[in-house]
Amino acid sequence: MTFFTAERPLRLLHLEDSELDHELTLAHLRRNGMVLAALRVDSEADYLRALDQPWDVIVSDYNLPGFSGLVALDLLKAHGRDVPFVIVSGEIGEDTAVEAMRNGASDYLLKNNLARLEPALLHAIEAAETRRARERADRELGASKQRLHELAQHLQTSVEMERAAIAREIHDDVGGSLTALKFDLAWIARHAGTPEVVARASGALETVSLAIEASQRIMHNLRPAILEQGLVAALQWMAARFERRTGVACALRTPQAALAQLHHLPAGVPLVAYRTAQEALTNITKHAQASRVEIDLALAGGVLSLEVSDNGRGLSQDDLAKARSFGIRGLHERAGTVGGWVDLSSGPGGTTLILSVPLHDAPEAPPEPPPPLAEAEDPTGWGDL
Ligand SMILES: Nc1ncnc2c1ncn2[C@@H]1O[C@H](COP(=O)(O)OP(=O)(O)O)[C@@H](O)[C@H]1O
Ligand SMILES: [Mg+2]
Numbered sequence: 001m002t003f004f005t006a007e008r009p010l011r012l013l014h015l016e017d018s019e020l021d022h023e024l025t026l027a028h029l030r031r032n033g034m035v036l037a038a039l040r041v042d043s044e045a046d047y048l049r050a051l052d053q054p055w056d057v058i059v060s061d062y063n064l065p066g067f068s069g070l071v072a073l074d075l076l077k078a079h080g081r082d083v084p085f086v087i088v089s090g091e092i093g094e095d096t097a098v099e100a101m102r103n104g105a106s107d108y109l110l111k112n113n114l115a116r117l118e119p120a121l122l123h124a125i126e127a128a129e130t131r132r133a134r135e136r137a138d139r140e141l142g143a144s145k146q147r148l149h150e151l152a153q154h155l156q157t158s159v160e161m162e163r164a165a166i167a168r169e170i171h172d173d174v175g176g177s178l179t180a181l182k183f184d185l186a187w188i189a190r191h192a193g194t195p196e197v198v199a200r201a202s203g204a205l206e207t208v209s210l211a212i213e214a215s216q217r218i219m220h221n222l223r224p225a226i227l228e229q230g231l232v233a234a235l236q237w238m239a240a241r242f243e244r245r246t247g248v249a250c251a252l253r254t255p256q257a258a259l260a261q262l263h264h265l266p267a268g269v270p271l272v273a274y275r276t277a278q279e280a281l282t283n284i285t286k287h288a289q290a291s292r293v294e295i296d297l298a299l300a301g302g303v304l305s306l307e308v309s310d311n312g313r314g315l316s317q318d319d320l321a322k323a324r325s326f327g328i329r330g331l332h333e334r335a336g337t338v339g340g341w342v343d344l345s346s347g348p349g350g351t352t353l354i355l356s357v358p359l360h361d362a363p364e365a366p367p368e369p370p371p372p373l374a375e376a377e378d379p380t381g382w383g384d385l
Contacts, residue, residue: 004056009037010121013050013083015060015072017042025059025088025114032118047072051079057121062089062096062108073103082132084124088117152333160223160271167223170215178215182208224274230263231270232297235277239295242281250281250293258299265304268338269357273297273306275334276342276355279327280308287319288312288351302360304340309352320344331355 004010012029016022022040029036041047044067058076060069069087076085087100087108097108106124109116185208189201219225226234232254239252254262265273277295284290290312298305320328331342331353340357 004035006035009035010125011054011056012036012038012121013047013053013055013058014038014040015042015047015058015064015067015069016040017061017064021061021111025117028114029118029121034118043067044071044075048075048079051076051081055083056125057106058083058085059117059121060085060087062087062092062100069105070100070103073100073105077104082128084121084128086117086120086124149333149336152330153337156330156334157337163222167219170219170222174215175212175219178208178212182212224271227270227274231265231273232259232262234270234274235295235297238274238277238281239293242285242293246285248284248290248293250295252295252297254297255299261299262297262304266338266359269304269340269359272334272338272340272357273304273355276306276331276353277308279331280353283327284308284310284312284351287315290350299359302358304357304359306355307352308354309350311350314346314348314351315344316346328353 014022014025016025019040022038026036026038039050039053041050042064047067058072060072062069064072069089073085073087076083084106085104087097087105088111089096089108090111092108092110100108106127107120109120182205185201185205189198189205192198192201224234226237235252235254239250242248243250281293284293288310290310292311294307294309296305296307296309298307319325328342328344335342335355335357338357340355343354343356345352345354
């Protein structure tokens, strides 16, 4: 609460046509120890001019010649100022008082009850300060949430770029060397003079083949090269692999009509859709105890939607609030990087996760990770000698 002193008096704008009433009001407040810097105005023009100055509180007579307290209150609002406004009147009916409060007056009181004036002013000022502090805190909280979103989305994008860069390095450096090694070992095996050397070389060839397979797996996890063949092909591959690994039936439905458009999705969208499906399927494996999964890819009204539903045990708000679970939270942020969003619904029949991405008014595309490995240099070719 602000305390008013000679250096910082309470700045009071008084809308009052009677100089005598004005002096009486000030005398009353000063008797109670208030330090004031007051200005009296009684016309609309003077009032509007005065509104350009800073005030702690406005005290207004209800009836002014050619002007009224309620009009003054409207003008204050129109002026965009948030100054507590207290109406004082010789006679004020209940209806008028209610109307004034509805219009944003802080308080009202009768001229013959000036004892209430000081506490009313202090209370109005304090309430306004509290309100302003809350608004400031709300604004700061909003800005902080916004920064957090931006950071999370930036991290998602940079993680993808980093992954793509690592995949490329594995492909170029490790992959190149392993392939050369495989050629050399095959040559040694062919030209070996003794069965021992042939056996050793064949053993080494097997080890190298395993290493090549491992690096392909790692590369695929880092950056799904299959996406090069389009989102539909990638989802088909993912659904088939999921079914094979888990034994849970997984049906993929894709729109026949929009296939061409699905091949020309905006930059970043296929990877976001792919990662969303990946996380949804991982969650189903880990948590759902489902026996059937359906993936629906659709394009309607310029909105791409990817729906993954299971018939498992469902999830609760508590599940989503787990402190150490970032999968679904990450999906929300990831969707945001391409202007989309994720909806999650769950019940006794299972869980459905929907990613929606409007394609037309997609925001500026996030920085594009380096393109995945071109088909000609696809590591799946390494094994063929
Ligand atoms: N398909 C699902 N079926 C049932 N529960 C789920 C499903 N997906 C997520 N959950 C629940 O929601 C929680 C949060 O999921 P997520 O954010 O992906 O984190 P994590 O998988 O690392 O726990 C999971 O721990 C699980 O309890
Ligand atoms: Mg998860």
